[in-house]
Amino acid sequence: MIIKNLITHVISAPLEQPFYFSQGYVYRRSSVIVEVIGEDGTSGFGECMCHGQQSPFLASSFVENCYKEEVIGKDSLDVEVIWETLYNKARPFGQQGIAMNALSGIDIALWDLNGKQLKQPISRLIGGRFREKLAAYATGFYRLDGKKYPETSVEDALKFKEEGFTAMKLKVGFTPEKDIEYIRSIRKAVGPDVRLMVDFNACYSQAVARRIILELVPENIYFYEEILTPEDMEGYKALRNLTASYMAAGEEIFGKIEINNWLKNGALDIYQPDVSSAGGITECKKMAAIAQAYNTAIMPHAWGSGVSLAASLQFISSLPYTPMSFCPSELFLEFDRSSHPFRKELINDGIRYENGYIYVPDAPGLGIEVDRDILEKYKVVK
Ligand SMILES: [Mg+2]
Numbered sequence: 001m002i003i004k005n006l007i008t009h010v011i012s013a014p015l016e017q018p019f020y021f022s023q024g025y026v027y028r029r030s031s032v033i034v035e036v037i038g039e040d041g042t043s044g045f046g047e048c049m050c051h052g053q054q055s056p057f058l059a060s061s062f063v064e065n066c067y068k069e070e071v072i073g074k075d076s077l078d079v080e081v082i083w084e085t086l087y088n089k090a091r092p093f094g095q096q097g098i099a100m101n102a103l104s105g106i107d108i109a110l111w112d113l114n115g116k117q118l119k120q121p122i123s124r125l126i127g128g129r130f131r132e133k134l135a136a137y138a139t140g141f142y143r144l145d146g147k148k149y150p151e152t153s154v155e156d157a158l159k160f161k162e163e164g165f166t167a168m169k170l171k172v173g174f175t176p177e178k179d180i181e182y183i184r185s186i187r188k189a190v191g192p193d194v195r196l197m198v199d200f201n202a203c204y205s206q207a208v209a210r211r212i213i214l215e216l217v218p219e220n221i222y223f224y225e226e227i228l229t230p231e232d233m234e235g236y237k238a239l240r241n242l243t244a245s246y247m248a249a250g251e252e253i254f255g256k257i258e259i260n261n262w263l264k265n266g267a268l269d270i271y272q273p274d275v276s277s278a279g280g281i282t283e284c285k286k287m288a289a290i291a292q293a294y295n296t297a298i299m300p301h302a303w304g305s306g307v308s309l310a311a312s313l314q315f316i317s318s319l320p321y322t323p324m325s326f327c328p329s330e331l332f333l334e335f336d337r338s339s340h341p342f343r344k345e346l347i348n349d350g351i352r353y354e355n356g357y358i359y360v361p362d363a364p365g366l367g368i369e370v371d372r373d374i375l376e377k378y379k380v381v382k
Contacts, residue, residue, distance in 0.1 A: 003113075005072060008064055010056045023202075030056035047311065138169070140336075168197070179200075206235035227239070272301040299334070317360040
């Protein structure tokens with residue numbers, strides 16, 4: 001369908017109580033929602049995910065000032081042609097970071113429009129579904145002023161377990177000594193059967209990371225996420241085969257060329273692209289094919305609103321097992337449980353979660369309805 005217009009909705013809301021992680025405080029949750037409007041008036045929606053300390057005006061400016069004029073007038077079915085055109089246009093001034101983040105939201109919106117035009121969920125247009133539901137792991141455990149740790153997190157972990165989660169990801173990175181004590185306390189509380197992952201948000205050196213990983217061997221950590229900075233690929237390589245725990249990263253790795261570099265160098269066990277930041281559905285499918293060639297698991301990062309979560313669900317349902325077998329290793333999807341004023345409301349709570357599983361929506365496109373009242377309610381202007 002010919003694209004008649006592209007609108008960038010910048011939405012943001014302050015948190016009632018700011019939380020903090022290893023890089024500082026998060027005061028707001030924000031998203032850039034990209035809307036492409038076809039010639040018959042149908043809209044497709046996509047999202048540029050905003051990290052906790054990322055202004056939404058970065059991606060919106062890139063969409064508006066670099067990409068928008070290249071999209072209007074094009075046929076939305078030429079989604080890969082549009083992707084390559086935009087990627088090439090940004091070559092002299094950025095093909096990573098915010099450039100890919102902005103491109104991702106447009107790409108998802110085009111796929112949503114195509115799905116609506118063809119009356120199929122996106123997953124059916126990108127190869128079909130290997131699964132109708134996904135095991136979810138709970139992400140939460142951000143820190144709040146005035147609370148005691150690890151006590152507060154032990155309570156949260158037990159609550160998640162009660163809700164049916166069999167896997168959860170802790171947020172750490174507050175000195176090695178405190179991290180080790182904290183992780184041990186939670187393992188003791190939830191018992192040996194819960195899959196524990198830990199996310200450091202890129203805060204340690206290789207030497208510190210090695211000490212933490214070795215001391216935590218008895219706690220049977222499933223994966224270590226971003227224990228080092230993404231610039232330190234050599235460090236990841238050195239840590240990867242230190243213990244049986246997996247090394248994971250990806251929310252700061254963009255595009256197929258970068259992931260090929262990481263996997264060729266044997267630096268990761270689990271790759272965590274964010275479909276609304278790493279390059280959209282078009283690029284993430286290619287990145288997934290590269291990961292498959294290295295038999296590397298993909299467990300997407302998902303920290304945006306319901307639009308981004310819906311895109312992740314359509315994408316991940318289309319990923320083959322690596323490798324196929326009678327009892328293959330199941331993929332997990334990140335299910336963000338941290339404070340967010342409009343994550344669910346933006347899509348009218350349109351994604352079903354039950355007993356540890358999230359269900360892939362069946363309706364055309366992303367399979368969700370974006371609530372325009374919520375877009376208006378949280379709209380911000382600069
Ligand atoms: Mg992370």
